[in-house]
Amino acid sequence: MEQHILSLSGLGRSFGSTRAVDRVTLDIPPGQFVGVIGRSGAGKSTLLRLINRLIDPTEGQIRFGGADVTALKGRALRNWRRDCAMIFQQFNLVERLDVLTNVLVGRLADHGFASSMLMRFSDAERALAIRALDRLDLAPQAMQRAGTLSGGQQQRVAIARALVQNPRIMLADEPIASLDPGNATRVMEALRTINREDGITVLVNLHTIDTARAYCDRIIAMRAGRVYFDGTARQLTDDVLRDIYGSEGLPAFDPSVTSTAIRPVVTA
Amino acid sequence: MTAALAAPSSAVLAFERDFAAHRARARVTFVIVSLALVMATLLTADFSGFFRVTQVTLADGTRAERWVILAGIPKLGDYIAKTIPEIRWSTLVSDLGEWFWRWRIWADLLVETVLIAFMATVMGLAGGFVLSFPAARNLAPARWVLWLSRRYLEIARTVPEIVFALIFVFCFGVGPMAGVLAIAVHTAGSLGKLYSEVNENIDMRPLEGVKAAGGSWFDQIRYGAVPQILPNVISYTLLRFEINVRASSIIGYVGAGGLGQELRTAVALGEHTDLSALFVIIFATVMLIDWGSEKLRHRIIGLGRTL
DSSP states (O other), X not given: XXXXXXXXXXEXXXXXXXXXXXXXXXXXXXXXXXXXXXXXXXXXXXXXHHHHTSSOOSEEEEEETTXXXXXXXXXXXXXXHHXXXXXXXXXXXXXXXXXXXXXXXXXXXXOOHHHHHTTOOOHHHHHHHHHHHHHTTOGGGTTSBGGGSOHHHHHHHHHHHHHTTOOSEXXXXXXXXXXXXXXXXXXXXXXXXXXXXXXXXXXXXXXXXXXXXXXXXXXXXXXXXEEEEEEOTTTOOHHHHHHHHOOTTOSOOOHHHHSSOOOOOOOO | OHHHHHSOOHHHHHHHHHHHHHHHHHHHXXXXXXXXXXXXXXXXXXXXXXXXXXXXXXXTSOEEEEEHHHXXXXXXXXXXXXXXXXXXXXXXXXXXXXXXXXXXXXXXXXXXXXXXXXXXXXXXXXXXXXXXXTTSTTTOSSHHHHHHHHHHHHHHHHSOHHHHXXXXXXXXXXXXXXXXXXXXXXXXXXXXXXXXXXXXXXOSHHHXXXXXTTOOHHHXXXXXXXXHHHHHHHHHHHHHHXXXXXXXXXXXXXXXXXXXXXXXXXXXXXXXXXXXXXXXXXXXXXXXXXXXXXXXXXXXXXXXXXX
């Protein structure tokens, strides 16, 4: 498979008068594991949705290889979404359908109207789906309704759905924010395995600094829609973190992050 | 704790003030709305003649003024009395036979009535289902599509079945087909509206998941929306079938098939006992279908979890 750089230039999106993403310029080389951190509302989710084209940018450009992603329409746009799979905080599975069908949703971009409406998938596709589920230890649950699974299992079903898309990039929007630590670790390990074994670029929004430090080759921090920091975990110092998250009104910051630096909070 | 109770903070005091103001406003609104409703009810009652006074002849031959409802109720009793057949225990079988003397024709027409209702429900289901997606605010692919499909559904359900039936009898001739079409159009309008409201309450996240994987609008509907609304669709459709059995037993009045034509003949010829016989037949059928579809609905809602 050809390897392309995902490059964002001056990418922006405004909602009314608020600039959710403000002139973001980034180059993401193939195979990188990138973590995006920042406060709630800093524009992390919007950034990922812009890349997948779930929302359209108000300015700037996304390029992948020779293609201008921001100009894609119709079938080409659907193919782009297939190529950069997305995983959501709330899993976004169809709870009333079985696990296997949920995974096969990842194949829809390549289907015609009739086969899609009739939910007809080829044996090869079914084999692909069950192998993806098996990789995530979910083959025994393939015939269960997705809604009956635990949160951690549902998120792994969502990863299996992303895998059968044969993506080049995998975007994950706070994939572990609704999970307990055990399940969170399993999901992050699954993403790491996919990144290393399949060479898929992973771009993941995270709330927990420790997770970002443990898994990501590169960390991007956003603040008020802009890229505020871009570097390795080692370069992400406590001073930088305090700037990213702000310490106003916070009686205690996450101890593992703030053990050295934050000045006592003065309240009015 | 006690300190907080002794000296409420300014934020708490502000809340108490806002809350009192809110309550006062709510009370004023309540009084105004209630008065308006009472006035509207009285006015419409007057307009439709509920307070009219009419002249009646008393038993001794004198005329007197009476409130129209009190004057009319005895007549209602008279009419019902006329429709009650004479049935004696000693001649029960022959009396019943006489009451339902046209039972062969009525049985055929009853089957026709139920078939009209069934066919119309199936066609209405198809039409309403397809239109319910573009007619849902959260699913419509474009504003003009939403507008068009909503207006279409509105027209389809605002025009009464009997009017559609008149038009279709004119176009396609007397017979059950006109009835099927008439009820189907009305059913599509009503079901389409109900389904589209179900659509507007669904969880959009599964649709987003399908979209993010490269699914088209149709894929989002098929995989994200349909599984969520299916139990409601089945439930509403069965309910509509019951309503359509009632509708199809009237529609024959204008020549569109079913038992209605017998009702018309009975009224026209003053065959009062036929009316009550037909009423018993329709009542029994509707009750049976109500009972059956309720059983089915509960089974399906139970099964719905695996659909």
